[in-house]
Amino acid sequence: MSKTLIRGAKVLGGDPQDVLIDGAVVEAVGRNLPAEGAEVVEADGKVLLPGLVDLHTHLREPGREDSETVLTGTRAAASGGYTNVFAMANTFPVADTAGVVEQVWRLGQESGYCDVQPIGAVTVGLEGAKLAELGAMHESAAGVTVFSDDGKCVHDAVIMRRALEYVKAFGGVVAQHAQEPRLTEGAQMNEGVVSAELGLGGWPAVAEESVIARDVLLAEHVGSRVHICHLSTAGSVEIVRWAKSRGIDVTAEVTPHHLLLTDELVRSYNPVYKVNPPLRTERDVMALREALADGTIDIVATDHAPHPHEDKDCEWAAAAMGMVGLETALSVVQETMVDTGLLDWAGVADRMSFKPAQIGQATGHGRPVSAGEPANLTLVESAYRGQVDPAGFASRSRNTPYEGRELPGRVTHTWLRGKATLVDGKLT
Amino acid sequence: MQRHLISAADLTRDDAVLILDTAEEMARVADRPIKKLPTLRGRTVVNLFFEDSTRTRISFEAAEKRLSADVINFTAKGSSVSKGESLKDTAQTLEAMGVDAVVIRHGASGAPYRLATSGWIDAAVVNAGDGTHQHPTQALLDAFTVRRRLVGRDTGLGKDLDGRRITLVGDILHSRVARSNVDLLHTLGAEVTLVAPPTLLPVGVETWPCEVSYDLDSTLPKSDAVMLLRVQRERMNAAFFPTEREYSRRYGLDGDRMAKMPDHAVVMHPGPMVRGMEITAEVADSDRCTAVEQVTNGVSIRMAVLYLLLGGNEPAVSHARTTEEK
The missing domain is CATH 3.40.50.1370 (Aspartate/ornithine carbamoyltransferase)
Known part of the structure; x- marks a missing residue:
């Protein structure tokens, strides 16, 4: 098997060390490791992280291959430093049967750029009415453990309760897209000062917070674990903090865009800023950063949501919701968390690799960078600064809110089980 | 350019x-x-x-x-x-x-x-x-109408609406006319008051350059112009207010209410009017109503x-x- 020596890398941001990969595993970590017989990558002070794990990706296949496929999506993932992504269930057809999740899982295996772990729908057709065959999806080759109707909220309290209870039989977890549907009918953006002025339908914070409050209480009542997708408000943070202090088994994620962008951007009426949950206020952004730093929010998840150009090149109300995120996530996290002093690189590894792998029970991912562990690794040039150019994206879609924005950090290398998927910023 | x-x-x-x-x-x-x-x-x-x-x-x-x-x-x-x-x-x-x-x-x-x-x-x-x-041209024609009526056709030339008290009544939440008027009337120096049930005011209205009131009767004596906005009947089904009759009783302008306005004050409506809802026929057809002039x-x-x-x-x-x- 081939050997690779990564020389002089700041492992999790620490002092420079060498990391020797032999085949699919890390053979040794230390100083002055022998380069004999190994291909040498001069890290030159770059930061080495465990391969990133994204618990919330939309790969769009099957059904919307015009916006992304498993192949293009996993190439985007590798570009962004990811070695494992969890593919959301809102495909066409919906991933609510063993057949569909196995198809997605197999496409991921074939891509070779990044492991794909399908997420199963909680309810048939994401309709919120009838539980999908959760057990069958778990027992399929895809081995689904995370279930979500993401894009839609499991709004019926009884269905949510049953789902939380049912998946305990095989250690699954329900990931809730918290959005009270009646409070968000016709919602176009965060409800507040800006929506009042722009005349766009409001998406009030309480529509998210009330569902989270209900679900943590349900989880407590039935003794289940619940995961909250894309927290976006300061109030949601307070509720999760309270729930954790009470010992409720809840985990939560935040997207990169909610750590950086605010609803002021909607004044441009440019649908590239249209996303669900919507961009909130500066106060919310600061609360989310603080919560990610103190561990109230466990992980960063991209909610990578590719859309074809025509679905964004239109008037706001007609545009699709969502942003691509895999290829900019780490840069945004560096900008908002590392360069602000809120989180060190070990913290980034925790929030973007260890914890998401733990929540999703990913095997072989989110492991420490040490001898004997799978060689899923990401090398980051943290000193780099550059403008985001969507033309260079590996994703099939270009709907990024960061076009032209200067961001720090760049992933130069990604290894998936010892095989380089990204070398010097280029996909292999 | x-x-x-x-x-x-x-x-x-x-x-x-x-x-x-x-x-x-x-x-x-x-x-x-x-x-x-x-x-x-x-x-x-x-x-x-x-x-x-x-x-x-x-x-x-x-x-x-x-x-x-x-x-x-x-x-x-x-x-x-x-x-x-x-x-x-x-x-x-x-x-x-x-x-x-x-x-x-x-x-x-x-x-x-x-x-x-x-x-x-x-x-x-x-x-x-x-x-x-x-709806900026609507706001402009409203301001034009107010200036003509309150300042004068010829004497108004070159003048703004400094200190004029203008009240907008009705569905502010869904109204582009209200948004444009608040912006323009404020720019022209007028004092704007919005009157509506709380359900028909947007969250965030407190940052607008105007006053907000839930009470029409107390606002009328302090108004030089009262601008009524159409209230669409379908709003009723979305629980913005209980019934048409209750809306009309609390926020509709009838002859009795019009009598509380100063003598010089005018009643405006961008149209189309829903007679019997936000405005009675008596008010709509009175000399004080500028709807046709508008x-x-x-x-x-x-x-x-x-x-x-x-x-x-x-x-x-x-x-x-x-x-x-x-």
């Missing part, structure tokens, strides 16, 4: 006064036997209406024709739009036919802004009402806006937000 009229908030005091003064000049044309100016001869204006609006479209059309522009009317119903064509393609198709200005009415807030700033077309864009966002004034205002955007030498309508972001 490309110039548009997208939002009343983009107008400075001087822009607005110039438009009002120009509209007075235009109004004199209407008194002539031949109500036509050659100003826009050879220029083509398209009225691009994605939302039903007979009144506003006819008003623009009359204004355009009085300025001798060539007029194309495009309504979305039965057009390629209903076959799935995008706003971008529609606009580009029209511009390819040599259009100098696009007057757009659209159900989506921000659609005219997108049209003006996305690089899709080069023509001047005039917002004729977008979603629940803005329609007449609308033509003058739209002539002034088109003249200043397309024909005037000096830029009358600046649009700082657009140029900054280019």
Whole structure:
């Protein structure tokens, strides 16, 4: 098997060390490791992280291959430093049967750029009415453990309760897209000062917070674990903090865009800023950063949501919701968390690799960078600064809110089980 | 340089006064036997209406024709739009036919802004009402009407509405007319009060440059003009208020309430009126109600806006937000 020596890398941001990969595993970590017989990558002070794990990706296949496929999506993932992504269930057809999740899982295996772990729908057709065959999806080759109707909220309290209870039989977890549907009918953006002025339908914070409050209480009542997708408000943070202090088994994620962008951007009426949950206020952004730093929010998840150009090149109300995120996530996290002093690189590894792998029970991912562990690794040039150019994206879609924005950090290398998927910023 | 009229908030005091003064000049044309100016001869204006609006479209059309522009009317119903064509393609198709200005009415807030700033077309864009966002020519014609009535037709020239107390009553939440009027009246120095049930006021209204009240009766004696907004009956089903009758009792303007207004105060309505809901027939048909005048004034205002955007030498309508972001 081939050997690779990564020389002089700041492992999790620490002092420079060498990391020797032999085949699919890390053979040794230390100083002055022998380069004999190994291909040498001069890290030159770059930061080495465990391969990133994204618990919330939309790969769009099957059904919307015009916006992304498993192949293009996993190439985007590798570009962004990811070695494992969890593919959301809102495909066409919906991933609510063993057949569909196995198809997605197999496409991921074939891509070779990044492991794909399908997420199963909680309810048939994401309709919120009838539980999908959760057990069958778990027992399929895809081995689904995370279930979500993401894009839609499991709004019926009884269905949510049953789902939380049912998946305990095989250690699954329900990931809730918290959005009270009646409070968000016709919602176009965060409800507040800006929506009042722009005349766009409001998406009030309480529509998210009330569902989270209900679900943590349900989880407590039935003794289940619940995961909250894309927290976006300061109030949601307070509720999760309270729930954790009470010992409720809840985990939560935040997207990169909610750590950086605010609803002021909607004044441009440019649908590239249209996303669900919507961009909130500066106060919310600061609360989310603080919560990610103190561990109230466990992980960063991209909610990578590719859309074809025509679905964004239109008037706001007609545009699709969502942003691509895999290829900019780490840069945004560096900008908002590392360069602000809120989180060190070990913290980034925790929030973007260890914890998401733990929540999703990913095997072989989110492991420490040490001898004997799978060689899923990401090398980051943290000193780099550059403008985001969507033309260079590996994703099939270009709907990024960061076009032209200067961001720090760049992933130069990604290894998936010892095989380089990204070398010097280029996909292999 | 490309110039548009997208939002009343983009107008400075001087822009607005110039438009009002120009509209007075235009109004004199209407008194002539031949109500036509050659100003826009050879220029083509398209009225691009994605939302039903007979009144506003006819008003623009009359204004355009009085300025001798060539007029194309495009309504979305039965057009390629209903076959799935995008706003971008529609606009580009029209511009390819040599259009100098696009007057757009659209159900989506921000659609005219997108049209003006996305690089899709080069023509001047005039917002004729977008979603629940803005309807700047309506605000201008309202301000014009207020100035004529309260300051005077000739004495008003060059003047703003400093210190005039203007009350807007009704569905503020869904009203582009309200948003435009708050912006413009504030710019012109008026003191604006919004009156509505709390359900029909947007979250965030507290940051607007106006007062807010839930009580119509206490506001009326302190109003120089009361502007009533149409309340759509379908709002009732969405629980914004219990019944039409209750709304009417609490926020409708009838003769008794009108009597509480100062003698000089006027009643305004952008139309179409729902008689028996926000306004009684007695009030609507009284001398104090300016609804019909507002329609007449609308033509003058739209002539002034088109003249200043397309024909005037000096830029009358600046649009700082657009140029900054280019």
